[in-house]
Amino acid sequence: MNVEEDFIKDLFITGETQLGRVFVNENVLSNENALHVLDYERASDVIKTASSIGVGICYCRHKMEHLGKNCDAPMEICMTFNNTADSLTRHGIARKADVAEGLDLLQKAREANLVQFGENVQEKVNFICNCCGCCCEALIAARKFGFENPVHTTSFIPRITEEKCNGCGKCVALCPVEALTLVSSNDPHKPNRKKAKLIQDICLGCGVCLNGCDKKAIELHSRKERVITPVNSVHRVVLMAIERGKLQNLLFDNHVLFSHRAMAAVLGVILKLPPLKQFMATEQFKSRYLVSLIRRQKIT
Secondary structure, rough: OOOOOOHHHHHOOOOOOOEEEEEHHHHHOOHHHHHHHHHHHOOHHHHHHHEEEEEEEEEHHHHHOOOOOOOOOOOOEEEEEEHHHHHHOOOOOOOEEEEHHHHHHHHHHHHOOOEEEEEEOOOOEEEEEEEEEEEOOHHHHHHHHHHOOOOEEOEEEEEEOOOOOOOOOOOHOOOOOOEEEEEEEEOOOOOOOEEEOOOOHHHHOOOOHHHHOOOOOOEEEOOOOOOOOOOHHHHHHHHHHHHOOOOHHHHOOHHHOOOOHHHHHHHHHHOOOOOHHHHHHHHHHOOHHHHHHHHHHHHH
């Protein structure tokens, strides 16, 4: 994935709906900001509400280890949940963990300045990876194609108080997608003095940069518009398929969807989409049955 650029673009860039989203670091939120974080936006809530938890080796750092390029971040720290955790633990690919251990691992990841990157859904999140900028394929894609938004950000954005910033560069070193840089402070009395500057278009809003700021010069503030998250995995997959022109492949090439329940779930999502997305779906599907369903829904 690190070398096949066309594959990376197809997976992370095409379409508005992406595979994963970033969770904000709850430890650095102010009391006021914490009130505006929805439950599904909290990694801690995903852990607390999961029916099963599995802990496994970080795929990205493990792969980089074989290439001799891995960093020293913790390896056995990525988590899966619910049905995915049941499957992986049953086959010995992950080990079972309880809520207490899951929260401990989350805190360990935050102390290691790792970013929480998880499935882009509100309900029954299947995974949360604890990612570093050097090994994680999603963050590498975010760094390489940042302006095309390959992963969904949090609903927060850092704000720098220039008067407090001493230009130490710690926040710049911590940012996993190089959204922070040092520029001249334009201080005539200290011509060599630097200050941190944020490139908002590529910032993930993860809050990792705040961990390195001793001067408390960085604070998280709400973005002007909240990030929209699909309700569940079916909703996400259908949206991704429609936006990428692959709905017909999803329905006819995927044998999992041969069951009536799975097909009903997919069609149920399509019927609840906005008119433009429904039009895109019918154009790809070319199904008179689907068109009829959509028309009947509008009538009722």
